[in-house]
Amino acid sequence: MKITKVDVFRIESGINAPVGCRIYTDEGIYGDGEAALAYGKGSHAAFGMLQDLAPMIIGMNPMEHEVIWYKLFEKSFWAQNGGPVVYGGISAIDMALWDI
Numbered sequence: 587m588k589i590t591k592v593d594v595f596r597i598e599s600g601i602n603a604p605v606g607c608r609i610y611t612d613e614g615i616y617g618d619g620e621a622a623l624a625y626g627k628g629s630h631a632a633f634g635m636l637q638d639l640a641p642m643i644i645g646m647n648p649m650e651h652e653v654i655w656y657k658l659f660e661k662s663f664w665a666q667n668g669g670p671v672v673y674g675g676i677s678a679i680d681m682a683l684w685d686i
Contacts, residue, residue, distance in 0.1 A: 588612045589648050592640035592679075596633050603629035605674075607636050609682040611648055617685030619678035623670060635675035638662075643679065648686045655680060 591610040596603050604624040610616045621632035642661060643654055658676045659665045665672045 587615070587647060587649065589643050589646050592643065594633060594636040594640055596629060601625065605629050605632040605636065605678070607640065607678050607682055609643070609648060609679070609686065611686060615686050617648070617682040619681030619683075619685065621674040621678040623674045628671070628674075631671045632674045632678070635671050636678055639675050639679060648683050651680065651683050654683060 588611060589609055590612050593608045593610075594605070595607070596605050602624045604620055606618060606620040608616050608618050621636060623629055623632035639658055639662065642658060646654055646657075648654075655676060658679065662672065665676065
C-alpha cells in the first residue's frame, strides 16, 4: 500500500478554524487527522505546516508510522527545534495514518 495524495483543509467556523488532512492510498483507503491549533491565529500556521509536510510522504507505506514520523522530524529543519506548529502538523499526519 502506498500514499497517493494528501488533502489539507481549514474549516472556517467563527472563532475556531479546524485544520486537518486526509491521506489517500492506492487501495482506496483514506484516513483523517487534525492539527490541534484551531483556535485564534494558530490555524493559519498549522495549515501552512501541513501543506509543507504533505508532499514528503507521497509514495510511502502508510503502515510505517515510525518511519514517516522520523522522516518528517529529521528532514524538516524546524521540526528538530520542536514547537506546537511543527508537532501539530506531524500529529495530524500521524492521526490520519492511524485512521488508515
